[in-house]
Amino acid sequence: MTEDLKGYLFSVAEAFVDVSFIMDVVPLGNGNINNTYLVKLRNCGKEDFVLQKISSKVFKDPESIISNMQVSLDHIQLKLLSDVGNIEERNWRSTSLLKSRYNNKYWHRNQDEFWRATSYISAAYTTDLVRNYDDAEEVGIGLGIFHSLMDGLPLKKLIKTLDSFHVTPKYHQEYQKVSNMGVTDLCDKTQWCIDFIKEREPIIDVLENAICSGELCLRVIHGDPKVNNFLFDNITNKTVAMVDLDTLMTGLIHYDLGDCLRSACNPAGEEELDLSKVFFCIDSCKRLLNGYLSKTKKLLNEADYNYLYDAIRLIPFELGMRFFSDYLAGNIYFKVNHSSHNLERALVQFSLTKSIETQEFEILQCIEELR
Missing domain, CATH: 3.90.1200.10 (Aminoglycoside phosphotransferase (APH), C-terminal lobe)
Structure with missing residues (x-):
């Protein structure tokens, strides 16, 4: 990642948290569509979060995507609280959307780019292939x-x-x-x-x-x-x-x-x-x-x-x-x-x-x- 790109990502992440809290921004995952990054924060009482640029080539109405996401996350939370999701003893977790400090909405627009931030689920990992x-x-x-x-x-x-x-x-x-x-x-x-x-x-x-x-x-x-x-x-x-x-x-x-x-x-x-x-x-x-x-x-x-x-x-x-x-x-x-x-x-x-x-x-x- 170039220094110019990292500086730009810092400025985008600043829409969701004070820039003084940001320690680093690093690539996360390898999706075929969106660009995704992990924003690492200093010990400031806030948790690391995921920053993602939504592809405007694929998704013509990014606000609708975030609306669907919020509706589904609210539904999941209700199911988890009522314990009717057929989860048994599994500690199922879900992300949450973060609001922009600039517009109090769950997204940030920077010129023609559309960004959103979600909570980062820690103590968990992904894999590209099933291992067994x-x-x-x-x-x-x-x-x-x-x-x-x-x-x-x-x-x-x-x-x-x-x-x-x-x-x-x-x-x-x-x-x-x-x-x-x-x-x-x-x-x-x-x-x-x-x-x-x-x-x-x-x-x-x-x-x-x-x-x-x-x-x-x-x-x-x-x-x-x-x-x-x-x-x-x-x-x-x-x-x-x-x-x-x-x-x-x-x-x-x-x-x-x-x-x-x-x-x-x-x-x-x-x-x-x-x-x-x-x-x-x-x-x-x-x-x-x-x-x-x-x-x-x-x-x-x-x-x-x-x-x-x-x-x-x-x-x-x-x-x-x-x-x-x-x-x-x-x-x-x-x-x-x-x-x-x-x-x-x-x-x-x-x-x-x-x-x-x-x-x-x-x-x-x-x-x-x-x-």
Whole structure:
């Protein structure tokens, strides 16, 4: 981090705390969208906090994101106080928003940039990959607790912040639009991606059709339940929080579960270049589903179970298509380290999809056993 950038971050953090209290500002996490930092404070009676710049390219109405976040955090706090979140003896924790000293609101605008600050959950850690099967089950439990805590929140209280989020047919339309403009870098990898998407066009509408038919209903979802958005307790190694609520909105819980399994059951991770190492770990899948369903059996109906495999298969395919579309469009959505970064990411997700398809029977059998 350059001194100019650090000085700038100090000035932004000053909107939430007196600058004399700030000891340092350091990068936090490795998200693909927003820039996130940890503001470390001197011994001043205040706690460290998280400072985050919300991407204006992705989120056109940042105030709505913060509104949704506040509504959900208030709901979680009520559930935690009433002890009805199916948490048992787990010390589940949630963040809180900090108000700006300048406008008394939960955000700070600096020219065209939109910043917010949240409390920092200490004595906890994140991991980009599940390290063992216990981790996988804990991630499942964490997601199940989150969905249980969100149950009962009126959907009308949430503002729609992203159009067509996880609506696979819309992403396919966007892909067709950019691909019809002509693929300038038509190599073996890009052709493989094009063929891969073409072969799976029949599955694109499966979840949206189930919504339209009334089989599946909308609920409150996290929207980005990848492994590093779960916090693990330093001592017990149990999940104690979910963070990054920017994409919290109404949707299918199948989106969350499929995305969570996509992230947790790929031991190679999302940035692996050797595609032979990318596979969907069925044992991690079983443990994660076991953990999730132990907290959500009362939330799910027969139709929910019937579409679990479709979601597990569809979500990595959808993300791969989004990465590939962004690559074709010139890398305008996701942050990249080089021009082919999104192509590499797409290949990982498509390889994961293919691995899921080869294990369809085992996954369906696991779901049936856990009903």
